[in-house]
Amino acid sequence: MPLQLIVGLITTLASTLMTVLTGQNVVSQKLASLVDSLVAAGATLFSAFTSGGTVTSELTTVLTTLQTELAAAKQDTSIDPVILDQIAEADKVVSAAIGGFQQGEQTTDPSTLTPLPPVDDTTTATPPAAPPANPPAPAEHPAEQSRDSSGRFN
Amino acid sequence: MKKLAILFTIATVVCLAACQKQVTVPVPANALSSTDAYINDVLQSGHAAAVQYENDVKGGFVPAPAFKAAMKGLVDALNIADPLYQAYHETLKTNPTAAEPPALSSAMSNVSTALGNVSASATQK
Numbered sequence: 001m002p003l004q005l006i007v008g009l010i011t012t013l014a015s016t017l018m019t020v021l022t023g024q025n026v027v028s029q030k031l032a033s034l035v036d037s038l039v040a041a042g043a044t045l046f047s048a049f050t051s052g053g054t055v056t057s058e059l060t061t062v063l064t065t066l067q068t069e070l071a072a073a074k075q076d077t078s079i080d081p082v083i084l085d086q087i088a089e090a091d092k093v094v095s096a097a098i099g100g101f102q103q104g105e106q107t108t109d110p111s112t113l114t115p116l117p118p119v120d121d122t123t124t125a126t127p128p129a130a131p132p133a134n135p136p137a138p139a140e141h142p143a144e145q146s147r148d149s150s151g152r153f154n
Numbered sequence: 155m156k157k158l159a160i161l162f163t164i165a166t167v168v169c170l171a172a173c174q175k176q177v178t179v180p181v182p183a184n185a186l187s188s189t190d191a192y193i194n195d196v197l198q199s200g201h202a203a204a205v206q207y208e209n210d211v212k213g214g215f216v217p218a219p220a221f222k223a224a225m226k227g228l229v230d231a232l233n234i235a236d237p238l239y240q241a242y243h244e245t246l247k248t249n250p251t252a253a254e255p256p257a258l259s260s261a262m263s264n265v266s267t268a269l270g271n272v273s274a275s276a277t278q279k
Contacts, residue, residue: 086218089210093203093225100202104195108185110243113197113236116204119226120211 186246189254193239193262200232200265228265235261 185191207225211217217225238258245252 082216082218085215086221089207089215089217090221092210093206096206097199097203101195101199103202104191104198105182107183108191108194108243110194110197110236110240113201113232113240115236116201116229116233117208118233119208119222119229 186243186250190243190246193235193242193254193258196262196265197232197235197239200228204229204232231261231265235265 181188181191182194185194204225207217235258238255238261242252242255242258
């Protein structure tokens with residue numbers, strides 16, 4: 001079940017990519033590369049499960065591959081920076097989950113499980129819209145107006 | 155889209171395989187039973203993920219709606235499971251053979267469901 005949890009978190013990456021694709025109806029080459037990595041990750045994990053071995057090392061390998069792909073995707077200026085933020089965050093969450101899992105394997109200490117603050121209900125990023133046939137002027141594009149210089153929404 | 159269909163299928167199969175197959179790992183220090191250790195691993199992993207997410211949100215990260223909903227579900231499930239597990243851990247100190255309480259089993263199932271919802275959110279427009 002711990003592994004099920006981690007696999008579930010890894011699929012957060014897939015969730016992000018699906019959001020991109022349903023919003024844009026386009027698969028960029030860089031995102032396609034990420035999807036390839038996720039497919040390979042699923043196959044690797046499935047193999048580990050069916051062989052009955054531990055998957056910690058496999059997860060580390062998968063994570064490293066995904067991080068490499070993410071670094072490459074970040075160089076592609078055609079990908080919406082907001083989407084890259086989601087991918088990067090999913091990557092960080094998965095890394096943290098694996099770290100927590102590894103730490104849990106070292107020692108059992110329930111006292112560290114303090115209540116978590118509820119997830120804020122107000123702030124979310126706007127999913128990217130499909131590219132219009134005739135893009136409006138920047139001043140008329142609300143999604144662009146609300147971003148700061150880093151590409152995040154204000 | 156074909157690749158995504160393959161990806162989703164593999165992710166689903168892996169999750170189902172994980173449900174059926176328990177990978178044996180050494181019992182960690184301070185663990186009172188294998189069940190105690192296993193629940194601790196799940197919750198520690200979830201906590202680490204949630205803390206990372208929370209810190210990043212505080213640092214300016216703005217989540218997509220599906221991502222946020224998935225994390226919210228995970229946090230809510232963890233907050234219910236934590237005290238139940240802590241109580242069970244205390245019980246094991248005086249009764250090493252105590253069975254896992256049904257409420258804890260249900261809470262841990264909800265943690266898994268919350269993660270399943272992460273996958274399900276991938277198909278939402």
